[in-house]
Amino acid sequence: xxxxxxSARRIRALVVxxxxxxxxxxxxxxxxxxxPALLLFLFGFGxxxxxxxxxxGLVIEEPTPAARDFATSLTNTPYFAVRQSTDRRAxxxxxxxxxxxxxxxxxxxFAERLARGDTAAIQLVTDGSDPNTAxxxxxxxxxxxxxxxxxxxxxxxxxxxGIEVQPRFWFNPELESRRFLVPGSISLIQMxxxxxxxxxxxxxxxxRGTIEALLATPVGVVExxxxxxxxxxxxxxxxxxxxxxxxxxxxxxxxRGSFLVLTLFTAAFLAVALSIGLLIxxxxxxxxxxxxxxMLVAFLPGLYFSGFLFEIASxxxxxxxxxxxxxxxxxxxxxxxxxxxxxxxxxxxxxGGVLLLMSxxxxxxxxxxxxxRLD
Amino acid sequence: MNAPLVRIDGLTKTFAADAxxxxxxxxxxxxxxxxxxxxxxDGAGKTTLMRLIAALLTPSAGRIxxxxxxxxxxxxAIHDTIGYMPQRFGLYEDLTVMENLRLYADLxxxxxxxxxxxxxxxxxxxxxxxxxxxLAGALSGGMKQKLGLxxxxxxxxxxxxxxxxxxxxxxxxxxxxxxxxxALIEDGVxxxxxxxxxxxxENCAEVIVMNAGRVLYQGDPKAMTAQMAGRxxxxxxxxxxxxxxxxxxxxxxxxxxxxxxxxxxxxxMAEGAASPDASVIGAPPETRIEPAVPRxxxxxxxxxxxxxxxxxxxxxxxxxxxxxxxxxxxxxLTRRFGDFIAAxxxxxxxxxxxxxxxxxxNGAGKSTTFKMMCGLLRPSAGEAxxxxxxxxxxxxxxxxxxxxxxxxxxxxxxxxxxxxLEFFAGAYGLSGARRREAVAHAIETFDLAPYAKTNAxxxxxxxxxxxxxxxxxxxxxxxxxxxxxTSGVDPLTxxxxxxxxxxxxxxxxxxxxxxxxxxxxxxxxRVALIYRGRSIAIGTPEALQNSxxxxxxxxxxxxxxxxxxxxxxxxxxxxxx
Numbered sequence: 001x002x003x004x005x006x007s008a009r010r011i012r013a014l015v016v017x018x019x020x021x022x023x024x025x026x027x028x029x030x031x032x033x034x035x036p037a038l039l040l041f042l043f044g045f046g047x048x049x050x051x052x053x054x055x056x057g058l059v060i061e062e063p064t065p066a067a068r069d070f071a072t073s074l075t076n077t078p079y080f081a082v083r084q085s086t087d088r089r090a091x092x093x094x095x096x097x098x099x100x101x102x103x104x105x106x107x108x109x110f111a112e113r114l115a116r117g118d119t120a121a122i123q124l125v126t127d128g129s130d131p132n133t134a135x136x137x138x139x140x141x142x143x144x145x146x147x148x149x150x151x152x153x154x155x156x157x158x159x160x161x162g163i164e165v166q167p168r169f170w171f172n173p174e175l176e177s178r179r180f181l182v183p184g185s186i187s188l189i190q191m192x193x194x195x196x197x198x199x200x201x202x203x204x205x206x207x208r209g210t211i212e213a214l215l216a217t218p219v220g221v222v223e224x225x226x227x228x229x230x231x232x233x234x235x236x237x238x239x240x241x242x243x244x245x246x247x248x249x250x251x252x253x254x255x256r257g258s259f260l261v262l263t264l265f266t267a268a269f270l271a272v273a274l275s276i277g278l279l280i281x282x283x284x285x286x287x288x289x290x291x292x293x294x295m296l297v298a299f300l301p302g303l304y305f306s307g308f309l310f311e312i313a314s315x316x317x318x319x320x321x322x323x324x325x326x327x328x329x330x331x332x333x334x335x336x337x338x339x340x341x342x343x344x345x346x347x348x349x350x351x352g353g354v355l356l357l358m359s360x361x362x363x364x365x366x367x368x369x370x371x372x373r374l375d
Numbered sequence: 376m377n378a379p380l381v382r383i384d385g386l387t388k389t390f391a392a393d394a395x396x397x398x399x400x401x402x403x404x405x406x407x408x409x410x411x412x413x414x415x416x417d418g419a420g421k422t423t424l425m426r427l428i429a430a431l432l433t434p435s436a437g438r439i440x441x442x443x444x445x446x447x448x449x450x451x452a453i454h455d456t457i458g459y460m461p462q463r464f465g466l467y468e469d470l471t472v473m474e475n476l477r478l479y480a481d482l483x484x485x486x487x488x489x490x491x492x493x494x495x496x497x498x499x500x501x502x503x504x505x506x507x508x509x510l511a512g513a514l515s516g517g518m519k520q521k522l523g524l525x526x527x528x529x530x531x532x533x534x535x536x537x538x539x540x541x542x543x544x545x546x547x548x549x550x551x552x553x554x555x556x557x558a559l560i561e562d563g564v565x566x567x568x569x570x571x572x573x574x575x576x577e578n579c580a581e582v583i584v585m586n587a588g589r590v591l592y593q594g595d596p597k598a599m600t601a602q603m604a605g606r607x608x609x610x611x612x613x614x615x616x617x618x619x620x621x622x623x624x625x626x627x628x629x630x631x632x633x634x635x636x637x638x639x640x641x642x643x644m645a646e647g648a649a650s651p652d653a654s655v656i657g658a659p660p661e662t663r664i665e666p667a668v669p670r671x672x673x674x675x676x677x678x679x680x681x682x683x684x685x686x687x688x689x690x691x692x693x694x695x696x697x698x699x700x701x702x703x704x705x706x707x708l709t710r711r712f713g714d715f716i717a718a719x720x721x722x723x724x725x726x727x728x729x730x731x732x733x734x735x736x737n738g739a740g741k742s743t744t745f746k747m748m749c750g751l752l753r754p755s756a757g758e759a760x761x762x763x764x765x766x767x768x769x770x771x772x773x774x775x776x777x778x779x780x781x782x783x784x785x786x787x788x789x790x791x792x793x794x795x796l797e798f799f800a801g802a803y804g805l806s807g808a809r810r811r812e813a814v815a816h817a818i819e820t821f822d823l824a825p826y827a828k829t830n831a832x833x834x835x836x837x838x839x840x841x842x843x844x845x846x847x848x849x850x851x852x853x854x855x856x857x858x859x860x861t862s863g864v865d866p867l868t869x870x871x872x873x874x875x876x877x878x879x880x881x882x883x884x885x886x887x888x889x890x891x892x893x894x895x896x897x898x899x900x901r902v903a904l905i906y907r908g909r910s911i912a913i914g915t916p917e918a919l920q921n922s923x924x925x926x927x928x929x930x931x932x933x934x935x936x937x938x939x940x941x942x943x944x945x946x947x948x949x950x951x952x
Contacts, residue, residue, distance in 0.1 A: 006484045013481030017470065024469045213465030213526070216429050217482040218455045373450070374431045375390070 010219055014227025018201065022231050031197050032235045033242075036189040040243060043185040044251045053081045054137050055100040057091035060084060061108040070106065070122075073148045079140050095127055102126035102137045182251055183335035184308025186243045187328045188299070190266065193236045194273020195280065195298035196291060201228055202281030203290035212374065221370045229274050236270045237263070247339070257338035265338065265348060268355040269331040273298065275362035276327075282369040302328035308336070330354050380534050380565040381405035381428055386437035388423055388588075397423040399588040400437065405567055407533070408560055412579030412596065413569035414675065416865035417836040419585040421569040422462055425538045428567070429459040442533055455484075458527035462538040464519050468512030472503055472522055475511055479526040497525040500555060515737040517548025524555060535559065535566045541575060543862060545736035545891040546934050547941065553578055571865045572892075573672040574934075582671075584678055591678050596671050603643065603669035603677060608651055610640040611663045618877040624656035625874070631681030632673065634870065635877070635898045637916040637933070643673045645681070672866060682870050700763040702727050702776075702854050702885040703748065707757035710743050717743040719908040720757070725887060728880055732899035733889040734937060740908040742858070745889045749779050749856055761854055778852040780843050782859040782889075788832025792823050792842050795831050796849070803850035817845040837868040844875070855879065857888045861895055873898050893934045904940055911944050 022028045058074065060067045063086075075082050083100070085091065091103045105123040107113070113121040124141050126134040205211040214224070244262065247253045255262070276298050284290035304310060305319070306328035312320055323329050330351040337347045381404060388398040398420045405411050405428075413421050426432045427439055430450040439446040441453050466475045476497070480490060498504040501521040506514065511522060520540050527535060537556070541549045553575075556566050568579065576582045576596050584592040584599070592599055613620045621640050625633050629648035634641050642651060642664075653662050676682065703725040710718040718740045725731040735741040746752035748759050750766035750773065759766045764773035786795045796817050800810045818824055821841045826834055831842060840860070848855065857876075861869040876898070880886055888895060896902055896916060904912040904919070912919060916933050923931050923939040931939070 009481050009484065013478050017467065017474070017478045020474060021467065021469050208468070209461060209463035210465050210467055212426075212431065212461040212463070213459065213523075214482070215431055216454055216457070216459035216461075217479065218451060218484065219482055220451065373433055374426055375433060 006218070007220070007223060010223050011226050014219070014223065015230045018227055018231040021201070022235065028197055028201075028235075031200075032193055032239055035192060036239050036243060037246075039185050039189055039192075040182065040246055043181040044246075054079060054102070054133075054140060055081045056083070056137075056141075057088075057094065057100050057103040058082050058084045059088040059091065059103060059105040060086060060110075061106065062110065064111040066111045066114055067106045069152075070145075070148055073151075074104070074144055077144060079144070095125065098127060098129070100127075101133055102141070104141060181308065182243075182247045182253055183339045184306060184332050186240065186247070186335060187269070187306055187308070187331045188302055189239055189243060190236055190270055190331070191273050191298050191302045191328060193232060193239055194270050195277040196294040197235070198228060198232050198274050198277025199280040199284060199290035199294045200287050201232070202278065203284050203287050206285040207287055215374065221367065225278060225366070225370065228278070232274060232277075233267075233270060236273070237266070240266045240270075253339060255339055256342040258343055261343045261348065262335075262338050265331070265334050265352055265355075268352050268359070269327065269334075271359035272327040272355050272362065275359050275366060278366040279362055279369070282366060282371075301326045305329055306332040308332045325358075327355060327358050379404040380407045380442060381567075382438075382440045383428075384438045386424075386427065386439060387435050388420075388427060388432065389435045396435075396588055398427070401588065401590055402437075403583055403590055403593055405534070405565055406581070407565040408563045409580035410556060410560060410566045410568055410578065412576045412582040413567055413585065414571070414573060414576045414582055415585035415591075416679065416867055417571065418587075419865075420588040421585060422538055423588075424585070425459075425536050425567065425569055428534075429457060429536055430454060431459075456533050458529075458532035458535045460520075460523045460527045460535075460537045460540060462542070464511075464523060466511050466519070466523060466526060469510060471508050471510055472514070473507040475522060475526060476529070480529050483530045485530050493529060497528065500558070501525045502551070515548075516543040517545055517551075517737050520544050520548065520552060521555070524552065528559065531562065532564065535564055537566065537568045539569055539571065541570060541572060543737075546893065546937055547736055549575075550938070573675050573866060574670070574893075576671045576675070584675060586679055596674075599674045599678070600669050600671050603673045605650075605666070606644045606646070606648070606677075607667045607669045607673050608642045608644070608664050609636065609667040610642060610651075610656070610658060611638065611665065613640065613658060613662050614638075616659065618881050620656070620658050620662075622874065622878060622881075624651075624658070625682060627651075627656055630656065632676040632870075633682070634894075635873070637897055637920070641667060641673075643677060643681075646677075676866055676870075679867060682867065701725060701760075702762055703731070703887055704760040704763075705744070705748060705757070706760070708744060708747050708754050708759060709756040710740075710747060710752065711755045716908050718747065718754075718905075721903075721905070721908075721910045722757075723903050723910065723913060725885055727885055728883050729900045730876070730880055730886045730888065730898055732896050732902035733887065733905055734891060734896055734902050735889075735905035736891060736941065739905045741889045741891075741905045743908075744905060745856065745858055745887075748887065749777070750774055775850065776852055777854040777856055778847040778850070779856045780847040780858065780860055782862065784839060784843065786831045786839070786843055786846060789830055791828050791830055792834065792838075793818065793827040795842060795846060796823075799846040799849050805849070813849055817849065821845045836864060837871065840864065840868060840872055844872070848879075853884060855884055855886045857886065859890050859892065859895075860888065862890070862892055869894065893932065893937070896933055896937075904937065906941050906944055907948075912940050 056074070058071055060071060071082070071084065074080050088103060088105050091100060094100045095103055103125045105125070107123065110121060122145065124138065126137045128134050205214065244255065248255055277294065280290055280293045280297070284293055305312065305323040305326040312323050312329070315323070334348050334351045337344050383401060383403045386398055386401045387396055389396045401424070413424065415421050423432065427434060427446065428441060430441070430446045430453040433447055442456050444453050446453060470478065476494060480493070485493060498507065501524065503518060503522060503525070506518065511519065514522065524537070524540065540552055544552065556568065559566060568575070570576065579596055581594060582592070582596045582599065583590055610620070617635065617638065617640055621633050621635060624630050624640065624642060629645045630642055630651065631645050632643035642656065644651060651664055653660050653664065701724040705721055705723050708718055708721045709716070721744050723731070733741040733744060743752065747754045750759070750770055753767060761773045762776045764776070766773045787798065790798065793814065796814045797810065800813050805813050818827055823838065823842065823845070826838050831839065834842065861872055864872070876886060888899060890896055899916060901913065901915050902919065903910045912922070919936040919940070920931050920933060923936045928935065
């Protein structure tokens with residue numbers, strides 16, 4: 001074994017020590033492996049913004065041919081599971097109990113109203129206790145109604161003309177929400193490993209009193225910090241690899257960009273996440289406090305302001321301004337681009353640049369605030 | 376004399392602007408090639424001073440030079456030359472003994488060529504060679520301290536700072552620690568050893584006695600002890616009355632200190648006071664009062680102005696009817712953990728109004744026995760009885776009879792003293808007016824009023840101790856169990872605590888104590904010595920001392936007795952094997 005210079009040797013010793021501790025500590029295993037897996041599967045399988053089969057009650061007060069025709073069109077779409085009745089009272093209890101999402105009523109004079117071109121030819125009652133599903137239901141029923149009317153009028157007078165809109169969705173043609181939820185959840189996972197785990201391992205040294213003996217050795221602040229960063233960086237990269245493989249093979253999400261770009265971009269984000277964790281650890285001296293702060297400053301903004309769950313453009317202006325300083329926003333934008341569009345330099349270079357700038361500022365703050373003494 | 380290794384000049388350290396200074400204009404020196412003892416009550420500033428010398432804190436004013444290096448500006452260079460062992464175990468419990476050693480060898484830059492020999496030397500020195508693969512967290516208290524010492528000594532430091540290295544360490548491991556430190560001195564290392572155990576101060580070439588951030592005395596401990604010549608006496612023959620006698624004697628103005636020593640009472644007189652006679656201390660005429668050899672602790676307490684003259688007096692309690700049933704009894708208590716027998720057929724019976732001690736080295740099984748007696752651990756065989764009630768057949772009735780004070784601080788640190796009392800009163804089933812009364816009562820008896828609103832975690836140690844005890848006896852139990860109640864506690868706080876326990880015992884409370892701290896054992900009427908899961912000796916402290924009396928050692932201490940009995944047992948087992 002060659003005689004390494006003092007500093008390199010100390011860093012190596014600290015990295016070895018940190019890695020042994022990570023390997024032996026079930027909690028870092030949970031944060032690094034179990035939590036990512038849980039999150040990934042939750043977002044990949046559990047949460048979906050696509051319409052499931054909406055359970056509807058359909059009341060046909062007068063079974064005219066027109067009413068039957070509309071009923072058939074509803075039943076034939078994959079979006080609805082329809083039960084029929086002639087009396088709306090049959091559905092009132094089910095709606096109240098949440099067993100069905102809404103009730104569509106075709107009144108006795110449905111055919112006449114339709115012929116008159118009345119706007120209120122059908123009535124829709126939805127379960128407003130879940131506003132999301134209610135508006136989804138409204139939208140789908142409206143869509144179905146309009147499609148049916150358009151079809152009828154086409155069939156009635158075969159008159160073509162006007163503009164026909166045929167939407168095309170690029171990058172995610174099936175509009176599967178999973179395709180942007182999974183890259184988004186990778187950002188959450190990186191944030192957890194980078195910030196939470198780093199904040200925990202440093203505050204643990206304070207909590208267990210091991211820092212006192214360590215500070216009384218020739219170890220310097222920078223060496224101490226590098227010793228903490230290296231194992232967590234490796235852990236973060238491994239977690240990313242697991243996530244990417246799961247995205248491609250389990251969730252069937254295409255990776256249109258290159259793996260190298262993905263790795264570099266992730267490294268830039270991980271640098272920010274790690275520096276946030278270190279900065280937290282300069283103020284939090286108990287693990288409990290460290291995890292609370294990490295949740296507040298790293299995880300929650302990453303969840304709400306990264307744009308993968310909630311559209312930033314539709315937020316109030318002050319919140320939009322705030323989202324500018326949320327690193328996860330840039331990472332998610334980059335990830336979605338790499339996965340769904342490819343290595344688009346005009347998106348990735350600015351986003352990557354912002355991440356590097358953020359990590360530089362945070363590291364500088366950390367180095368300034370980390371104390372080499374106990375007071 | 377050697378050249379000073381550490382020069383401290385006009386040192387002051389304050390932590391908060393409005394708080395009193397932790398160290399106040401302190402000037403002193405530490406020499407190489409000797410052990411310098413740093414002694415003082417809790418909160419005297421010992422740890423702060425250690426950290427300042429180790430360049431872990433920055434002085435608020437004044438100057439410290441360590442090996443010619445300025446602490447304020449040359450921290451890294453100082454870290455390179457000293458070894459420091461913090462008061463709390465500072466190594467990684469989730470790393471093995473060897474991994475900890477390797478880590479610190481790398482951090483301290485031990486050259487590869489020297490490694491093998493150094494590891495071997497230190498492992499042999501600390502007797503840890505058999506445990507290199509064991510996680511540090513699984514070591515006993517004594518072994519942890521030895522490992523800490525080994526890590527601090529990896530690159531023969533010029534100055535070794537040891538902050539209370541013997542707290543929680545049994546007498547045998549403690550002697551080994553001292554043996555290791557003496558071996559270092561021969562190589563010219565300067566050692567600073569801070570301690571609350573005053574018998575250790577007598578092992579030092581020089582002591583620095585601190586109080587409230589200042590130096591009270593610096594010099595040869597023997598010279599300090601010599602000042603007490605002719606002022607120390609022992610009163611023999613007071614029998615069962617001795618606890619009451621001690622309390623009475625301490626009220627006399629010329630008596631500045633008094634402790635129990637087995638069947639005798641040790642009294643220290645004020646400077647210039649006449650030798651005490653039975654009438655002055657209110658003793659029965661048959662009491663023999665003889666001069667005794669002063670020890671460092673006498674001088675220390677005298678330097679601090681003697682014990683406080685307003686002792687806590689326990690409230691009048693209900694009488695505990697004297698039945699035939701022993702208040703505490705163990706019958707063949709056995710506890711197995713897998714193949715390992717932690718406690719093996721332990722039996723004893725404690726009389727009413729008796730203080731009974733469970734003594735033993737770390738890991739001997741005294742905590743296991745204690746836990747079974749408290750109803751916290753189910754015995755594999757045997758019975759644990761309190762007031763004739765089996766703790767496992769009638770747990771709530773039996774537990775209502777006992778108060779328990781844990782070794783670790785087990786109050787709620789974020790609640791105030793009053794809130795802790797209210798909580799424990801509630802936990803013991805007191806409510807409404809009875810609860811208010813009990814809390815008010817505890818605050819009054821234990822003089823807690825000035826701290827009633829202070830969070831328990833921030834109380835001075837002596838008050839923490841009082842609060843813990845007052846919570847344990849909220850329900851006025853006839854039996855009290857104490858787990859190392861004054862381990863690491865300074866002599867004044869310890870006296871105050873035991874004065875209170877003595878008074879409770881005087882009113883018929885029965886006490887069981889676990890300890891490896893000989894001063895605590897001295898307060899016991901009888902002790903059981905537990906070793907390797909077995910009770911190897913049981914009797915009064917004097918009987919144990921007498922059993923090891925030899926011509927070479929005409930006056931064995933209780934610690935001598937402890938070590939001799941354990942070693943004799945070990946030798947007998949080796950021969951049998």
